Amino acid sequence: MPPERPNPRWDQSPSSVISECEQTARTSDYEHITTPVLIIGAGAAGVRTAIELAEHGIEPLVIGKRDHGDAHTTWAAGGINAALGSHDPDDDWRIHAADTLQEGHFINDPVAVEVVTEAMPERLRELAEWGMPFDRTNGGRIDQRYFGAQSFRRTAFVGDRTGKALLDTLIERAKSLHIPYRENVLVTELISDGNRVYGAIAIDVETGQFLLFETAHVVLAAGGCSALYGRHSSRDDENTADGPALAYRAGADLLDLEFVQFHPTGMVGDRYGETWDGRLVTEAVRGEGGRLYNSHGERFMKRYSPVQLELDARDVVARAIATEIDEGRGTDNGGVYLDISHQDTAFIRERLPRMFERFQSLGVDISEQPIEVAPTAHYSMGGVDIDWTTGRTAIDGLFAVGETAAGLHGANRLGGNSLAETVVVGQIVGSHIAAHGVGESTMPDGVLADAERTMSALVSFVESDGNVHPSALIADLRRVMDEHAGIFRDERTLQQGLEMVNDIADRTTTLRFTGGLTSEAFELAIDLSYMLTVAEGVLRGALKRKESRGAHFRTDFPETRKVWQKNILSAHANTGSTLWCREPGRPSSAIESAIDEGYELEYHHLE
Missing domain, CATH: 3.90.700.10 (Succinate dehydrogenase/fumarate reductase flavoprotein, catalytic domain)
Structure with a gap:
């Protein structure tokens, strides 16, 4: 488990937006669904987790916001890293780890780095066995290309559609295992008492039906937060900070939020x-x-x-x-x-x-x-703090995978490592849950009653009579993040940005809806609640880190400082966000040796 942390009391309000609406005594009708493992997110990380569980005889339920197969993974085009040595036989996983740590400016979780880089050759061969159509060399080996800041040609690929090929391969494998999937499901809140998670509240966006998922284990695979920015590489309705915000409000800690890759x-x-x-x-x-x-x-x-x-x-x-x-x-x-x-x-x-x-x-x-x-804003190195040997958060029963999790990338992600991360940590989480048994998914009466009150609050929220469409506030938030938390940062602009984000949060009391729970406005309001939660964390972390490191560049503190070779974590207390720091730990001697050997990309091979 992650290290000991401060012990605040947890705010159990449904969200920063919904908490403003008046609670009612009504109990909404809902469909009650029980499953041993609930996986929220149907990209590569979520599907790989489901495959591992199914191969151990456990039937999880995968839910996604969109149609099956329509996930952000498909936009990862260039490739996936593994030290195969197809062209460069001197490459090995230790050098891959050294490159990852150097790109992350040595605040990566060294356990995460070692776990992922050592496992990737096996994971890549597994994908090939499952039918992923990698480009091949003339000798029949998986082909590999150069990617930025890598010492060797290490990035395997399928033309420039690697992410789509990966997701298609995983989905076909999942279908062969008859893994159940439910699409067009919008999760609004995890059901948690601050110590353990019991399930999730969601809406079927096609029918407006409330869904209450009861489970012993929740795996968050809902992406990152790059869509906090107006100029970003995702589609507008994805990477809206769902995963980190859900975990945070359930009681888990967030890590390294200030590091957003452009x-x-x-x-x-x-x-x-x-x-x-x-x-x-x-x-x-x-x-x-x-x-x-x-x-x-x-x-x-x-x-x-x-x-x-x-x-x-x-x-x-x-x-x-x-x-x-x-x-x-x-x-x-x-x-x-x-x-x-x-x-x-x-x-x-x-x-x-x-x-x-x-x-x-x-x-x-x-x-x-x-x-x-x-x-363009592309990837969030920050996310949920997990134990990289299990995928567990500080909340019992709650796991995070893929871009929702943090620790592997440190201050800047090595290109080609995002897809690698998904298949490694997905396998780890599935294997861990299977090895320890799924247990019972009994939701205490008091927790169930709180969940029902939350659903009633959502109904009242939709019926509120305001004059501002959620899309207007999302546009305002994105402008703030572009202008105040972009590539170049300083104390004044960050502080202004934080004040402006808080002002946008205050304006959520004036939201207007048409179309009820199936409306685009309702979905955007939920997205806005997630985005506000994490945007504040990005700005607070960037203000606290008084140095420049990787993707975080402070013009008023342009140097990298040894004293800041540490991680910033954010805990959710009833009085607001609590920030604290910890040391990232040291790499193993094998990785330190690879760092000392000083491998570096030789660009002249491309000339």
Whole structure:
């Protein structure tokens, strides 16, 4: 379990928004569903957890906000890391671990790093056995490409649609095991007494029916919080902080929230249209030799990173691009140029088919023309604090996997490690639950009564008579986060941002709804409650960390400070958020040896 922590009293209100509505004596009708394990989230991490449970004879229930197979995993395009040595036989999992720790600026959980990197070769071969159609070398081995800040070619791939291929493979495996799945389910709250979790309250978004899930184990696989920002790589209705907020309000701790990764290359809306603004241009474009140029035609990464160039760490490249734009060397549309046209057309179409087709549909032939890109909020290194040998949180029965969990990535995520994380920790959690037995899922009468009151409060909330649509407050929140918690931060702008977030929270008393529990407005209001909870945590963590480290850059504290080589945790007390710190621990001697050996990417292989 995670280390001992402060012991506040837990606020059991349904959410920061819903707590404002008047409680009523009504008890809403609901469907009562019992399952041994409830998995909230149907992306790669959730499905891999379910597969492991099913293979041990336990039938979990997987629930998702959208149609089956429509998960954020599909947008992870470039690849998945494992030290296979397909091209570089000197690579091994220790060096993968060393790269991960260095990219995370040594505040990663060293147990998490070792667990994931050591397990990944086996997990990758397992995926191949299940039918994942990896690109192959001429000799038949799983092919691997360069990704930023990696010492060797370690990123396995399926063209530039690796995430979709991964999820399709896992879903087919899950179907073969007859794992039950329920789609279009919006979870509004976990049922918890602050010590253990008993289930979840949800809405069937198609019928408006309340659902009460009773279970011995809840696994949160509901993604991260990059959609807190206006310019982000997710679709607007995903990565809205559901997982971390649900865990936090149930009594679990959050870790490293100040670290939000801005991917260097997102599409520029002024060039490609509002629908595409911020959407990811995979790192595989740079991994296959793509080069960055400013409006003066200068390959500017030579100034910022003369050795690793475009394949330096994501935070380095993102800050470089942002600086070029801020100092007037960007394009008229507010970006820089990413150019891979020096590669053969056949090579581009084979290695980057999704990118080629996307831009072709927008009138751009990337084999002949550069594309315009700018940084975009992409991934949250922060999330729920877990024990990486089991996936457990500090709340009995509550687990977190995938981007909902924190600890592996530290201050900045190594590209290709997100998909790796999903299949490793999913297997660990499923195996742990199976080994220890699912136990009974008996919900105490008092806890059940509280859950029923929460459902009644939700009905009153929807019937409230306000004049502000939730989408307006979400737009305001995203503007605040863009302007006050972006790539460059300082005390004044962060403090202003925190005050503005609190003002938006106050304005939730004026929300307006039409269409009841099945309405888009209701779903957006729930999203808003999650987003406000975690946005405050991001800003508070960024204010507390008075240094620059990885994805967190303070212009008023531009240096990395040894005294801040520690993690910031957030606990939910009845008086508000409580922040505290702990040391991340030391890597094993095997990993420290790999760090000392000083491996580094040799970019000239791409030239």
